[in-house]
Amino acid sequence: MKIRRDIIDRLKQWKDSENRKPILLKGARQTGKTWIMEEFGKECFEHVAIFNFDKVEELAGVFEKTKDVQRILKELALFTDVPIEAGKTLLVFDEIQLCEGALNSLKYFCEDAPQYHIIAAGSLLGVAIRKKKMSVPVGKVQILRMYPVTFKEFLQASDGRTYHYVNNLEVIEPLPDIVLSKLELEYKRYLVCGGMPEAVTALLGNKGGQAVDEALQNILDMYTLDFSKYASSTEIPRINSLWASLPSQLAKENRKFLYRIIRSGARAREYEDALLWLEEAGLIYRIFNVAKPGLPLSAYQDLSAFKVYASDCGLLRRLAKLSPEVILSGNTVYTEFKGALAENAILQSLVPRNDVMPYYWSSENRAEVDFLLQFPTEVVPIEVKADSRISGKSLSVYANKFAPQLKIRFSMNNLKINDGLLSCPIPLADWIDKIVKAAISL
Template identity: 40%
Template sequence: MKRNAIADMINWKKDAERKPLVLKGARQVGKTWLMKEFGKNYYKSFVYFNFDEEDTLKSIFEINKNPHRIIEMLSMIVGEKILPEETLVIFDEIQECPEALNTLKYFKEKANEYHIIAAGSLLGTLLAKPKSYPVGMVNLLDIYPLTFDEFLEASDPVLFCYYDSIQKEQQIEEIFHNRLLEAYNNYLIIGGMPECVDSWIKYKDPARVHQIQRELIEVYESDFSKHNGKVNSGRILMVFRSIVSQLAKPNEKFMYGAVREGGRARDFEEAIEWLVSAGMINRVYNVSKMEHPLSAFDKLDQFKLFIFDTGLLKHMAGIDNGAILLKTDYQFKGPLTENYVLQQLRGQFEIEPRYYSNKNSEIDFVLQNSMEIIPVEIKGGEDKSAPSFKRYIADAQPKHALRFSKRGYRKDGAITNIPLYLARKVKDLI
C-alpha cells in the first residue's frame, strides 16, 4: 500500500532543521509499517527497537543521557554501526519507556546528525501532558487510517489513475462516476484500517473484514480498561460506546446525559479529551458565527463526536452491508456520510472543520480556506433539498458553497456539487 504520509516523511528527511520525528495516531493505523517501509526505501539501512518487546532496552535510557553513548550501545545490540544520515533509527512503542521519549531532546541538541523516528500506542495521551515529552524538540506527524484515495490506489490502481487525473470543473463520464461510487460504497463498509483493506484486497470477503473490525473494537476497548491514569477507564468506555446513539439523534450534538442519565460535563469531559488525544474520535465544534477566524467563535460546550474510521463506525452501528450497496435509505445514512466526509477533510485545511447550528438553521460543516469561509452540505444520496444551506447562500453569498452527494460533479447555481468520492480532493477542486 502507498501511504500519503511517506511524502511528509521524505520532506522531514530533507529538512535541514529536522528534529526527531514522532508519529502519533490510534493503534493499528499502520505506524510501524510506515516507519519500516520508510527506512527500507529511503535509507541505506534501518535499525528497529521495540520497547514493549525488549524490556532490557529501557536500562540504556535510564542510565544514559548522552546520545552518542546511546547510539554506541544500540549499535552493539544490533551488531552493526549506526551511521549519521544513512541509518534510520526506529523506536517503537516508545510510551513504554518515558526516558527514551525524553532522550529525543538530547538527540536534537547534541546529535541531530542521527535520523530518529518514534511511535507508540496512545502516545497522543502522553503528548497532551507537556511534562512527559520534550516540548519543541520533536516534529510531530499525525497518522490516520487510509483515506479514500489511498484505499482506491491499493484496491483498484487503474481506476485510481483516472481518479488522480480529475481536474477542477472536469466532466466525469457516467461509467467512471458509477465505478467510483461503487468504490465509495465499498470504502464505507471496509473503512481505512490497514488490516481491513489488506484483507479486502486479498480475499474480497466482507465476513473477514467484519471479523477484523470486531477484533479491533475489542482491542481498543481493552486498551481503555488497561488505562490506569487519572481518567476513569469506565467513563472512557461509556463515551466511546455512546457515540453511535449520539449521532443517531436528530441534531447529533453530544449530550452528556445521553452517556448516563444525569451525566454532567465534569463527569465525562476528561474521558472525551483522552479519546481525542488518543486519536480515537474526531471532535467538531459548533461556531456562533460563520466568520474568519472560525476558531474565535467556537462554542466549547457544543460539539459532535465522530469515530476516527468510518468502517469501524459502520460496524459499531450494526449497519447491514446491503443497506449501503442497494441504494436504500437507512436510519444512520446521514451520520455515516458525515463521518466519511470529515475523515477525508482532516488535514486538508489548516483549520479543522466546524459546524453551525442555531434554533432556525444548521450547516453540516464549515470550512476555512485561508480567509474564506465555505459552507458545506452533506447528502448520503442524490437528494438536494437543504433549506438552511440555501438560505445562508442567499444571505451571505459566499464565493464557494459545497454540496457532497452521489450526484455528478457540477455547478447547481451558486452550489458546487462534489461527488462523495472526491471529498479527499476538495482543496484542489476549489
C-alpha cells in the same frame, strides 16, 4: 496486499530537509504506524535499526544513565544487528511511551546530533503522556499524525485507472457516467471496511465481509481492553459508555452531542475526561460549533456545543452492528445512519488536510451546516447528503445570512458548479483543495 500511503512522501521530504528534527508519530492504534516506519526505512535507507521498548525492556536502561547522545548511540548499537550510520540508518523508537528517558532524548538528538534520522511512535502516546505527566520536548521534535487509510489511498489500490482519472482532474465538469459509477461502488466498499489497514487488506484481498467484520471487531475489542488497561478505574465505565453511544449520537437528525444519550441525568463534568481520553487516543474527532463564520474560525467557537465522530467510518459501522450487505445493497431502511456514515467519511477526508479540524454552524435550531472549512482568505460552508436527493434548506439559510463566495454540497450527484454552489461527489472529498482551487478560478 501493499497499500501505498501518502505519508511516505511527507517522510521523504523530512529525510531531505536541512532543518530536520526527530519525528514523533502520533495516531490511533492499528493505523499502521510501525509498518509505515519500517516501510519508509526499507525504501529510503540502507539500514533500519528498530528499538522496541515493549519487546526489550532493557533498552530503558540506556537512557537512564546519560543524556550524552554519542554514549546512547554506542549502547544502542549493542541492541541491533545493523550499523548505526548517520544518513544511512533510520533509527526507529517504537512504543516510546514506555520510556520517558527515550522521549526526552529526542531533544538532545535534535540539538547535538541532527545528522541522525529518528522516528519515534507509541501506542496511545497522547494518553500515556498525560497520565504519566511526561513532557514532550516542544520545539525539538516534529509531530506527524498518522491517519487511517484514506479513500484516495484505497481507490489507488482498488481501481488504479479510476484513481488516475480523478487525480488528473483539472477543471470542474461532469464526470463520465462510468467513472461516477465506479467511484460510487468503491466508496460503498470503503464505507464497509474503513481505513484500518487490516480491514482494507481483507476487503481488497476478496476475503469477504465476514473477514472484514472480524478484523474490525478485533480492533474494537483491543480498544476496549485499552480502556481497562490505560484508563483510571473511574474513567473506564464512562469511556466505555461514551464510546458505545457514538452510533446513537450520530443517528439523530441533529448530531449535536448530548450527554443524556449516554445516560439519563449525565452531566458534562462527569464525561469531559472520558471525551479527552478518546480524543488523545485518536479514536474520536470532536468538532465545535461557531457563532459566525469569521476568520479565524477558532475565535468564534462555542466549547459547549460540539459533535463527535469516529476516527474511522469502518469502525463506526461495526460499532453500530451494521452489516456490509445493507451498505452495498442500498437497503431502503438504511436512512438516518446513512447520512451519519457519509458525514463521518467526509470528515475523515477533511481532517488530514493541514491536521486541522473543521467546525460547524447552526442557527437557533432552524438550520445547521455540517462543516465549515477555513481557507486562507475565506470560510467555505459544506453540506453533506448521503445520496442523490438534495432536499434541505440549511445551506440556503447560511448563504442568505453570510453570502459566501463558494458553497459545497457533497452528494452522489455529478461534479458541477452553478452560481457559487459546487456540487461534488462524496468520493472526491480527498481532492477537495484541488477542486476548490479550480472552482474559485472560474
